[in-house]
Amino acid sequence: MESQEERPAYRSHYMPRTRDGRIATVVFLVLFALAMPPFTHTLWDRLYPTILGLPFFYAVLLFVYVALIGVLMWAERRGV
């Protein structure tokens, strides 16, 4: 049986190595958490106050989704 240690060892690719990569990852994860329970089922789960005429729940999540897309586009522009 070949042990795992005999393989070439690479630094983990799960942890971003560049500053821009770290910023994009952290901001994306924080924003994504805002679109997940418990935030969705406690803080955002209400009709009022409306935002630009839209229900609170719908508008907040729309804002979060657009921001998440913005993070992806920022990362692409920065070459992350």
Add this chain to the structure above:
Amino acid sequence: MESWVIATGLILVYLLVALWLGVVANRRMTVDLEDFLLYGRKAGFIVLYLTVVASYHSAFAFLGSSGFFYTHGIGFWAAGTWTVLVGAITYVIGTRVWALGKAFGYITPADMLADFYESEGVRVSVAVVSVLFTILYIQVQASGLGYIINVASGGRISIALGTFVLLAVAAAYLMAGGLRAVYWTDVLQGIWMYLAVWIGALYLSYKLFGGPMALWHAVEAQRPDLMTVPGPKGLFTPGMWIGMTVTLSFGIVFQPHMMIRWYTAVDAKTMKLLGATTPIYLMSLYIPTALVGLGGALALPHIDIPDQVFPELLFQYAPAWLTGIILAGATAAAMSTLDSILHANMTVLTRDVYQRYVAPGRSAAHYVWVGRAIVLGLLLVGYLLSTHTYGFLVTLVTLSGSGALQLMPAILGVCFPGRRTFTRSGVLAGLAASMVTLYLTLVVHPLYLGIHGGIWSLFVNFAVAAAVSAFTRSPSAETVRRVHGELERFVYGTEE
């Protein structure tokens, strides 16, 4: 002229355009397996973008999502989470899959996994999972097509005949032009379905309520139960929200018809731009379907089949020409997914089964013709599946949404270098354990402890894969150095 004639006629026009694109694609095709199966790895941004979004969004996005809003309310706005996640997955994982495909000539997902894990068992298992869990979508899409044409013709064209005609058209342009034909028709379908659903939703909201804002206010006033989670029937619990987010993002993009698209990008920049912008289309398609579903809950509160709310509203409140254009858009949504699945299954069966085990070493032209014959077989299977009800299929369809999700540990093991990796025994054991868990948590005890079965299975999959990998043989140092070294160079420009 009667409205059903106009609606059916416009669908016919759409089908003729799709067939014409198949013929034109055929003239551009060379007798080359990569050209037939992978568009020659030359897909630019616009073509790739539209084929990815059109393949992701099926008849469900067009008809089913309105039905979800109609029945379960605003909770379906969770769709934004999984569509954004699809973009992030494409950005992070898709670019790596593309780089490995280009470097080592992979054509199918099984090519990549079998190469890294040095296992024909992994190849066969992945091919089986890929085909088994996506061939059922042929049934879903084909049935949707039959239903759409049945509705458009006012019941004059039977669902069975409509299903057969539309399946035959998709198979015809796929056989003629391979993936190029699928991509070109997807461009048409992607634009058509997007415009159709937006135009239809805006028309109905102005016609029935005086505009989208007035529609929102009306729903708030008359059906506030539709405006909160978990919704009137309690579906969108936190567990369901998270479960749908994971299964409808990773679970869809790990299906072969989506992963094969990653291989076809012309360069890495195209892949990254694809990942960053895909959610714009995917997420914003659910804005008009929310208007249709929620508005429909007020205008037509007693529909027996909620998925029919969009066509029912159109037939009652929209002019015939607009109804025809929009139903042709629904046809496009279903066909763009159907042709992609037909192509993916053809590719997996030709590449991973026929070329590997039945007749290796034949000419490219031979495999192209075998691929075409397989499409004919799939056409027949798809037709039979969609016109007959088999008890076991109901179970398999229940499992299918979470099936491809179970490839996640194996794919992450390849795409993310680190100090440890999964082994072939670990991957196979994890996959087997996850299939059993899927059956138990989706069929025997659905939503066990309020958590989606796909999530339970993924937990078990990772745990078993990690445990078995700790005691079994790793991929060889040479293979790890070759594959992970390529990723190290691609992502960071360094050797180790």
